Amino acid sequence: MAGQGFFQDILDGDVFKFYADGEWKTSTSGKSVGITNPSTLKTAFKVQACTQDEVNKAIESAKVAQKAWAKTPLWKRAEALHRFAGILKDQKNVIAECLVKEVAKAQKDSVTEVVRSGDLISYSAEEGIRIMAEGKFLASDSFPGNGRNKYCLASKTPLGVVLCIPPFNYPVNLAVSKIAPALITGNAVILKPPTQGAVSALHMVHCAHMAGFPKGLIAAVTGKGSEIGDLLTMHPGIDCISFTGGDTGIAISKKAGMIPLQMELGGKDCCIVLEDADLELAANNVIKGGYSYSGQRCTAIKVICVMESVAEELVKNIVDKMAKLKVGMPEDNCDITPVVSQSSANYIQGLVEDAQAKGAKFHQEWKRENNLIHPLLIDNVTPDMRIAWEEPFGPVIPVIRIKTVEEGIHHCNANNFALQGCVFTKDINKAILVSNAMESGTIQINAAPARGPDHFPFQGLRDSGIGSQGVTNSILMMTKVKSTVINLPVESYTMG
Numbered sequence: 001m002a003g004q005g006f007f008q009d010i011l012d013g014d015v016f017k018f019y020a021d022g023e024w025k026t027s028t029s030g031k032s033v034g035i036t037n038p039s040t041l042k043t044a045f046k047v048q049a050c051t052q053d054e055v056n057k058a059i060e061s062a063k064v065a066q067k068a069w070a071k072t073p074l075w076k077r078a079e080a081l082h083r084f085a086g087i088l089k090d091q092k093n094v095i096a097e098c099l100v101k102e103v104a105k106a107q108k109d110s111v112t113e114v115v116r117s118g119d120l121i122s123y124s125a126e127e128g129i130r131i132m133a134e135g136k137f138l139a140s141d142s143f144p145g146n147g148r149n150k151y152c153l154a155s156k157t158p159l160g161v162v163l164c165i166p167p168f169n170y171p172v173n174l175a176v177s178k179i180a181p182a183l184i185t186g187n188a189v190i191l192k193p194p195t196q197g198a199v200s201a202l203h204m205v206h207c208a209h210m211a212g213f214p215k216g217l218i219a220a221v222t223g224k225g226s227e228i229g230d231l232l233t234m235h236p237g238i239d240c241i242s243f244t245g246g247d248t249g250i251a252i253s254k255k256a257g258m259i260p261l262q263m264e265l266g267g268k269d270c271c272i273v274l275e276d277a278d279l280e281l282a283a284n285n286v287i288k289g290g291y292s293y294s295g296q297r298c299t300a301i302k303v304i305c306v307m308e309s310v311a312e313e314l315v316k317n318i319v320d321k322m323a324k325l326k327v328g329m330p331e332d333n334c335d336i337t338p339v340v341s342q343s344s345a346n347y348i349q350g351l352v353e354d355a356q357a358k359g360a361k362f363h364q365e366w367k368r369e370n371n372l373i374h375p376l377l378i379d380n381v382t383p384d385m386r387i388a389w390e391e392p393f394g395p396v397i398p399v400i401r402i403k404t405v406e407e408g409i410h411h412c413n414a415n416n417f418a419l420q421g422c423v424f425t426k427d428i429n430k431a432i433l434v435s436n437a438m439e440s441g442t443i444q445i446n447a448a449p450a451r452g453p454d455h456f457p458f459q460g461l462r463d464s465g466i467g468s469q470g471v472t473n474s475i476l477m478m479t480k481v482k483s484t485v486i487n488l489p490v491e492s493y494t495m496g
């Protein structure tokens with residue numbers, strides 16, 4: 001049970017505590033933030049609304065702890081992360097229960113998220129121990145006009161305090177995808193979990209606490225992003241921000257100071273289906289890649305551009321498979337579960353109604369019960385419809401019928417988003433040419449877009465992000481370079 005047994009220290013009455021200075025604390029604000037269960041529309045949990053002073057103190061403690069952590073041997077940092085990963089996996093069922101109640105993620109997918117997170121932590125430890133142990137040695141005479149009288153030793157050093165802000169749809173996995181690289185590189189971590197998903201994240205933090213990281217190195221401050229977000233992102237004690245979410249990230253990028261930013265934002269992942277595509281494969285990937293977790297994935301297929309000569313066959317195949325999708329509650333491991341909030345459901349409904357008013361063809365009836373939206377395939381979509389361009393973050397997918405592949409590429413590139421996309425064709429040459437022409441961070445050939453496996457570089461262009469994630473790139477962006485130059489009195493060449 002949430003907040004019981006192994007996790008009893010994190011709960012104060014019916015409000016979950018925040019974590020700072022190596023302790024679970026109750027805020028002096030006396031205020032809490034309710035977390036609504038998307039399935040029941042009832043309050044599932046409450047978390048503290050932290051004060052400005054509590055945020056400031058957490059950051060101060062992190063700064064102090066980070067100095068000592070940066071002088072901790074790499075193998076010890078890696079060992080702590082491996083302990084963290086093991087404890088997290090041991091607690092997968094309790095944390096999965098929190099995910100079910102906070103973000104209506106199907107129970108089996110919730111367990112998968114926690115196990116995947118443990119694997120990401122361990123992989124980060126192993127990858128980080130290698131990357132951080134390596135530097136660069138440069139001799140001066142490789143540059144014209146120089147003899148070999150200078151040696152440059154370049155090494156990677158931590159940035160300081162990393163602010164980690166994950167989104168509701170992966171409140172554990174997209175938290176540790178920031179936390180683990182930050183810790184192995186010798187940084188301290190301030191976590192601001194999403195309100196929907198905060199308790200899942202706090203349970204994850206308790207696993208880190210039990211792994212025995214130094215006091216103050218990790219903090220988790222709770223409260224609405226709209227209330228404490230600016231205090232955190234504009235705080236002088238923050239040396240890096242790693243953010244995943246919506247266009248909030250664009251606003252943050254304009255407020256943050258001279259610090260490294262890692263942003264993964266929205267997506268309008270375009271699926272181009274060519275005439276020679278394996279339509280069964282394409283249809284299966286639309287189902288998996290477009291409707292899993294009710295389309296609440298930034299990498300979900302968000303628009304299908306299909307050559308009109310094969311459109312009827314593809315659409316029929318997809319519609320047949322959609323009829324087999326289980327719609328219902330996350331506890332029952334349904335494929336389609338309630339979206340995260342009423343505001344999200346209302347937004348999705350607005351896009352659907354706009355498309356209907358402008359003449360789109362619906363292959364299913366629009367059906368919504370509170371936050372539960374039944375899967376919808378909207379056909380004959382035209383560029384004047386909002387759903388051709390906007391991101392529903394729900395189980396509705398628009399189909400645009402194209403006459404040429406260039407039309408599909410144009411639609412992909414005309415979008416403000418540029419996260420991922422995919423192309424289905426049996427001709428590898430065509431696949432490469434189309435993939436090269438699609439201006440997105442990642443293009444999948446003959447499969448649906450996906451962030452995983454988590455060591456692959458994962459990046460968004462334009463309004464989809466700044467920088468690159470994936471374990472290795474996250475590790476690298478959470479470091480800075482330090483050069484040490486040895487000046488010899490005379491030139492000297494190593495003769496071996």
Ligand SMILES: NC(=O)C1=CN([C@@H]2O[C@H](COP(=O)(O)OP(=O)(O)OC[C@H]3O[C@@H](n4cnc5c(N)ncnc54)[C@H](OP(=O)(O)O)[C@@H]3O)[C@@H](O)[C@H]2O)C=CC1
Binds near residue numbers: 165170
């Ligand atoms: N690229 C990717 O990997 C992902 C992108 N997204 C995109 O995000 C959107 C939905 O996810 P959602 O979580 O609602 O995104 P939001 O951008 O609303 O929230 C993301 C995180 O930012 C926090 N936040 C909100 N306001 C501020 C602020 N002013 N300063 C600092 N932090 C703030 C939120 O906290 P709080 O919850 O308290 O508001 C949450 O933790 C969709 O557009 C989706 O495409 C979502 C998931 C992954």
Ligand SMILES: O=C(O)[C@H](O)COP(=O)(O)O
Binds near residue numbers: 170297449451452
């Ligand atoms: O932010 C998201 O939605 C995730 O990055 C998507 O991850 P996935 O492709 O592994 O579901």
